[in-house]
Amino acid sequence: DIQMTQSPSTLSASVGDRVTITCRASQNINNWVAWYQQKPGKAPKFLIDKASRLQSGVPSRFSGSGSGTEFILTISSLQPDDFATYYCQQYRSYSTFGQGTKVEI
């Protein structure tokens, strides 16, 4: 199984900050990575696939990068609506998710 390791587990930030979340895969997964945002009591929201392709309706302050085994989600200027938990997901071989990064104030 391909493991996905996110860091940090928790991130404290302020409105306007640039935020980066890292996800490392246990083996080469090319660019088969997606990112999701989840708020308490809600289902995950699909943000990015193929490591960097922003989904329709997702604000441009979100971006993704990386290939191979290391991937990054960047929020260029954190907004109040962005405080949530973020998950990476590999879909190179079936699917596995990272353990999540909680972005808090």
Place this chain on the structure above:
Amino acid sequence: EVKLVETGGGLVQPGGSVRLTCAASGLVVSDNYISWVRQTPDKGLEWVSIIYYSGSTYYADSVKGRFSVSRDNSKNSVYLQMNSLRLEDTAVYYCARDRNGSLTFDYWGQGTLVSVSS
């Protein structure tokens, strides 16, 4: 507007069974890939099963042989039959639309909680 609504969760004893329903509107389940994904505080998000538009089905190793996914086109619904339930199957179960069979999910239901406990 696409909407997925899961029902059928609840408290079940170890070794018991439960069937979850995912009722869809705004999309036709027989034209889509529909997955079940579960979430626990400890293990996080875990893909469980998928049913293709063709009717093919696939399962995670953790549930293979115990869970079964099916659909009723007339009701535009997908089902997850869960047998031989274990304590570790306790989770919120989501159904989700997979656009192209890639196991990425653009529409999700609100989830239904299955608690396995004696």
